[in-house]
Amino acid sequence: MDEAAFLESYDADAFDRLSVTVDLILMSVIDGAPAVLLTRRSQHPFEGAWALPGGFVGMGESLDEAAHRVLVEKAGMADAYVEQLYTFGAIDRDPRTRIISVAYFALLPADRFAAALKAMPDLALAEIAVPWKGETGGPVEVRIDDSDPLDLAFDHGDIVSLAMRRLRGKLDYSTVAFALLPERFTLRALQDVYEAILDTKLNKSAFRRRMIDRSWLEATGERETGASFRPAELYRYLAPQGDK
Structure with missing residues (x-):
């Protein structure tokens, strides 16, 4: 059997299929504190909860294409540079089905968020409080205005925590801080x-x-x-x- 015949007879349903999403961690420094862009979910699961802007990857698009589409559709931005941070694949991270999320990370000056926040009322900038020193890592606390710490949807709290740990780790040896200015x-x-x-x-x-x-x-x-x-x-x- 040659490759063409093999592919023609291949049964894609022979194996379980995973769903893949992209989630965006769009961060800045606002009033002397790190901040992240959140969106309020309008449907189940976690209806009404705050989450990172994200969406499913289409069958006909690459991960990067999906990330930039979500950047426009969910975050109201067209030209921010985003790069992959990490892939999150815990079995129970999403109650709907087995979903793997590829997190994309971007650092932006504070003024880049103004238009998106004005045009999209479901968006908000949330302050990130980091209760640990150095790069050891751990959970962070995320607040909007003076609210109690938010319980973010899915594992998005873990995603934000990893983004902060990675950012702290890169700060001393790289020029990453200039992206926030x-x-x-x-x-x-x-x-x-x-x-x-x-x-x-x-x-x-x-x-x-x-x-x-x-x-x-x-x-x-x-x-x-x-x-x-x-x-x-x-x-x-x-x-x-x-x-x-």
Whole structure:
């Protein structure tokens, strides 16, 4: 039997079929704290609960295509860069059937969420509280405004926890923090991002010296506007050679 004959006679129903979804962790730093975009579910299971924007992968689309479709349909964004974070496949993670979820991760400046939040009333930015230090990991607490910690749908609390652990782990050796800043920013704003993610205060002089020594920054020659004190100098991210 050649391959063409084998494929023609192949019975796709001979094995159980899994369903696959993508879930989006779209994060920023808002008012000095890490935050994640959530959507309120309009149907069962977990009707009325908050969840990460997500959806099923179609038979005719790739994982990346599904992630970008969900980005538009569920999160109201068209051009954010997302990358795979992790695949979640616990047997009982979804009460409907066996569903595997591929989580996609994106860091965005706070102003990128404004239009989506205005246009889509079921979206909200939730503050992430991380009750553990370092990169050891553990559950996080997610709140909208001053609510009690939310019980997110499915295993989305675990997904957000892993995203925070991964973010903390990458912060010291990568340039990931610059994705949370506008094109031009002050060193104070950069330090605010680091402190929000790490949940710790950093020495101002040592932090600035370390950032400048790494050659990740370029002074623009401009200063911030609207400040009631001496305007701070503005910098831009200078991508290291080899970065894409």
